[in-house]
Amino acid sequence: MRDYSVFDILGPIMVGPSSSHTAGAARLAKIARKIVEEDVSEVEFILYESFAHTYKGHGTDKALVAGILGFDPDDERLPYSFEIARQQGMRFKFIESDEEAPHPNTVRMIITGKKGQKNNILGCSIGGGNVLLKEINGIEVEFSGEYETLITNHIDKPGIVASVTKIFANYKINIAFMRVYRHSKGDKAIMVIESDQKIPEDAKEAIKNIDGILNAIIINTI
Secondary structure, X not given: OOOOOHHHHHOOOOOOOOHHHHHHHHHHHHHHHHHHOOOXXXXXXXXXXXXXXXXXXXXHHHHHHHHHOOOOOOOOOHHHHHHHHHHOOOEEEEEEEOOOOOOOXXXXXXXXXXXXXXXXXXXXXXXXXXXXXXXXXXXXXXXXXXXXXXXXXXXXXXXXXXXXXXXXXXXXXXXXXXXXXXXXXXXXXXXXXXXXXXXXXXXHHHHHOOOOEEEEEEEOOO
């Protein structure tokens, strides 16, 4: 039998009418913003199924923009996210898709940073403010943002995983969940490690210095 937390019963602390359509949307976009790692100049939100049908009435649109701005679901600025984004020079638009999606509350975020780099991130709001990230730049992934999370972009070659986990061991960081995703053998890959402890910045920098690691970012719990 599942153990229920107060969060499951009462829902998240948030601004907005719906934990799935507002709080979850803000969390998804904030995680995406952390993955991008730079100020955003433009973002295109492609909305699927329930998100596409109800996003205006439930405030999903304002929540998504708020998350891209880095706001939490309970931030009082959330209802004014459109105005704040425009003041910061950030462009955004919403597209309603009629395609099927992994979950009724799904959004694809095509984000262009101010340095010109593009990221394509797919995520689902699965209820109670909880989320799942499902795809990063064409590679299927799955993580929730409920744990301190390290994400690496790396070359798929022997020794990468062992080198990263050795650094975790040196810093006495316990790995809760770990998954490696790739397009094909020897191609670019993504590793997602969810940990029980905070991941220090110097541990991340040590990982970035491993031969074959292209980038490493930390997603703090949201």
